[in-house]
Amino acid sequence: xxxxxxxxYRTTYRALVRFLYRKVWDADRAEDLAQEAFTRAxxxxxxxxxxxxxxxxxxxxxxxxxxxxRERRHLTLLSGEQPAAAPPSDxxxxxELQRSRVRxxxxxxxxxxxEVLLLWDSGLSYDEIAEQTGLARGAVSxxxxxxxxxxxxxxxxxxxxxxxxRG
Amino acid sequence: xSHVDEGxxxxxxxxxxxxxxxxxxxxxxxxxxxxxxRLEEERALVQRARDLLALVAPPSSRARKxxxxxxxxxxxxxxxxxxxxxxAIGRYEESARPGREVKSDxxxxxxxxxxxxxxxxxxxxxxxxxxxxxxxxxxxxxVAATPTAVMAxxxxxxxxxxxxxxxxxxxxxxxxxxxxxxxxxxxxxVTRAPDGIVVEQQLESGEIIRLYERQALAVQPPAAAxxxxxxxxxxxxxxxNAAAGAPPGGERLARYVGSLRVEITGPLPADSxxxxxxxxx
Numbered sequence: 001x002x003x004x005x006x007x008x009y010r011t012t013y014r015a016l017v018r019f020l021y022r023k024v025w026d027a028d029r030a031e032d033l034a035q036e037a038f039t040r041a042x043x044x045x046x047x048x049x050x051x052x053x054x055x056x057x058x059x060x061x062x063x064x065x066x067x068x069x070r071e072r073r074h075l076t077l078l079s080g081e082q083p084a085a086a087p088p089s090d091x092x093x094x095x096e097l098q099r100s101r102v103r104x105x106x107x108x109x110x111x112x113x114x115e116v117l118l119l120w121d122s123g124l125s126y127d128e129i130a131e132q133t134g135l136a137r138g139a140v141s142x143x144x145x146x147x148x149x150x151x152x153x154x155x156x157x158x159x160x161x162x163x164x165x166r167g
Numbered sequence: 168x169s170h171v172d173e174g175x176x177x178x179x180x181x182x183x184x185x186x187x188x189x190x191x192x193x194x195x196x197x198x199x200x201x202x203x204x205r206l207e208e209e210r211a212l213v214q215r216a217r218d219l220l221a222l223v224a225p226p227s228s229r230a231r232k233x234x235x236x237x238x239x240x241x242x243x244x245x246x247x248x249x250x251x252x253x254x255a256i257g258r259y260e261e262s263a264r265p266g267r268e269v270k271s272d273x274x275x276x277x278x279x280x281x282x283x284x285x286x287x288x289x290x291x292x293x294x295x296x297x298x299x300x301x302x303x304x305x306x307x308x309x310v311a312a313t314p315t316a317v318m319a320x321x322x323x324x325x326x327x328x329x330x331x332x333x334x335x336x337x338x339x340x341x342x343x344x345x346x347x348x349x350x351x352x353x354x355x356x357v358t359r360a361p362d363g364i365v366v367e368q369q370l371e372s373g374e375i376i377r378l379y380e381r382q383a384l385a386v387q388p389p390a391a392a393x394x395x396x397x398x399x400x401x402x403x404x405x406x407x408n409a410a411a412g413a414p415p416g417g418e419r420l421a422r423y424v425g426s427l428r429v430e431i432t433g434p435l436p437a438d439s440x441x442x443x444x445x446x447x448x
Contacts, residue, residue: 021225030225102222121220126183141183142174145209148216155219 008049009038015122016057022106022118023061024068033060051128054119058132105154113147120144171195171202176209333357338364346380347424347447363428376433376443383428420444 013034020030037056046052106114112133119129126140135143171192178184179192196202338346338357341364348354352368355375359365363381370376420440421430424447431444 017225022220022223027225099222102219105219106223117216117220120181121217126178126181138174141178141181142172144181145173145177148177148212151219152212152215 005038005041005045005049008041008053012050012053012123013038016053019054019118019122020057020061023058024064025103029064033057033064036060051124051132054122054124054128055132058115101155101158104158105151108154109147109150113143113150116140116143117147117151170199170205173209176202176206177213179206180210180213333359333364342380342382342427344426347378347427347429349376349378349443349447352376370433374434376431376435376440378447379430379432380427383423383426422447424448 016034016037017027017030020033021027024030024033034057037053037060040056041049041053044052106117109117112135115133116129116135119132124132126137129135129140130137133140175184175188175192179189184192196206333341334357341359346357346364346366348366349368352370354366355369356367357364358367360379360381363379366378366380367375368378419430419432420437421428422444423429429444429447431440431447433440433443435443
């Protein structure tokens with residue numbers, strides 16, 4: 001691996017996995033996709049590998065989501081994890097519930113808001129986000145502000161619905 | 168200056184406000200109570216959003232392996248299947264060679280892996296997924312063997328000799344430095360491994376743990392890059408390797424100690440090995 005790409009790998013790999021995970025919601029798949037993105041970067045040697053990796057990763061995640069949607073349509077009867085050996089603790093259940101609410105809130109964002117928010121959280125600068133999304137630099141900050149607000153509102157609305165449902 | 172907009176507040180909080188705007192912004196903020204209050208509200212919002220996103224960070228490799236133990240078997244099973252296939256191909260080539268009889272009762276030399284060094288099939292692509300370099304076991308040689316090589320191998324075909332013991336002075340030659348050890352545990356044996364050494368140390372409880380040490384430079388760059396960056400990700404590659412190559416009944420974890428890559432195995436649970444590995448210096 002060339003030095004520059006090795007450095008990008010060192011500084012970006014975990015962020016790229018995190019970015020992908022919040023799109024495909026499968027940690028192993030996110031790692032596979034991140035590695036695939038780096039493999040492609042090795043072949044293509046892009047000028048700006050960091051930005052390029054996130055573009056490629058976003059495209060791969062999109063393809064992955066389409067593929068997953070197709071599989072869900074065809075294989076609904078086969079879904080389902082193996083039951084856990086022991087019932088989860090209250091703490092585990094609570095944490096899992098919180099995660100699923102955040103996930104739902106992330107998925108409620110518009111694609112643009114979500115993209116900008118996840119790219120920022122992955123460590124990209126406003127300039128890098130602008131370059132990747134095609135937004136003007138000034139629009140990145142307003143999009144990010146809106147995305148954050150909507151994320152928090154969607155999460156809290158989900159929590160309230162849950163409390164009402166439980167009485 | 169009129170009140171600042173939401174985007175400007177977030178750009179300021181993100182440290183992304185350009186210099187020219189920054190001076191106007193701070194001047195306005197100094198005299199506008201409303202904007203100062205809004206800034207604090209937005210600061211709380213930014214923090215809240217960050218906290219929420221942190222809740223949906225990908226689980227660690229270790230947590231995933233606990234949740235899906237079958238994944239630990241996936242690569243070892245693939246490796247076992249590869250060895251079996253290579254063995255079958257080797258036998259087929261042998262039987263297909265003209266002028267040579269195949270004795271059905273022939274005793275095959277056992278396939279013995281060197282201590283600690285586990286093997287796995289080549290990665291599907293040259294990506295950053297860590298892989299342990301080939302150690303050249305009999306099985307792997309069969310995978311790569313040409314018919315000529317197979318013949319040459321059959322002419323010799325001795326079982327691999329046990330790894331020779333080496334003294335600690337020789338170790339400096341192999342590692343270009345003194346070996347790292349688990350403090351307080353007597354060294355039972357030091358042997359040569361393909362590109363490093365294996366140190367066997369005995370714990371107070373009597374169990375023998377093995378440390379496979381080699382220069383980090385000998386490891387594939389992607390693996391080194393992957394394992395090096397952040398303390399939290401220190402063992403990611405190693406755990407992947409462990410999933411692929413853990414010997415029966417044991418785990419294998421690794422980390423970098425200075426310029427050495429150190430892998431630990433032993434008849435202990437992964438958590439215990441992990442704690443021991445942290446003590447190695």
